[in-house]
Amino acid sequence: NIIWKKQIFQGLDPLDADLAIQEFKKISFIITPIPTLFDDAYRIAVKYKRTFYDSLYLALSVKENCAFVTADEKFYNAIRQDFPKIILLANWH
Structure with a gap:
């Protein structure tokens, strides 16, 4: 949600947002x-x-x-x- 907010409301570059999402997907959750x-x-x-x-x-x-x-x-x-x-x-x- 924070990545979405940063991109939509604060101008986070779409490529940076995508990179953040790709890194987030690598996290193993319990x-x-x-x-x-x-x-x-x-x-x-x-x-x-x-x-x-x-x-x-x-x-x-x-x-x-x-x-x-x-x-x-x-x-x-x-x-x-x-x-x-x-x-x-x-x-x-």
């Missing part, structure tokens, strides 16, 4: 069933008044002990104090 994240995600959503959808991604990053990159500045600001592995996309290198 599927995590939502029920394993439900309780933690719901607690996060309620405590920080964030959407359950966004909180699922955060709960997954905590479970996997990995960085969580987001373009959502409001979400980032709401939780960054308690979740130091969150990275704002604008600051990601």
Whole structure:
């Protein structure tokens, strides 16, 4: 979705977008069933008044002990104090 947004709204060159899509397709994904994240995600959503959808991604990053990159500045600001592995996309290198 972010590649689409960058191309449509911010002028990302179509060739660069295609390259990003091709690289993305090389990533091997592990599927995590939502029920394993439900309780933690719901607690996060309620405590920080964030959407359950966004909180699922955060709960997954905590479970996997990995960085969580987001373009959502409001979400980032709401939780960054308690979740130091969150990275704002604008600051990601």
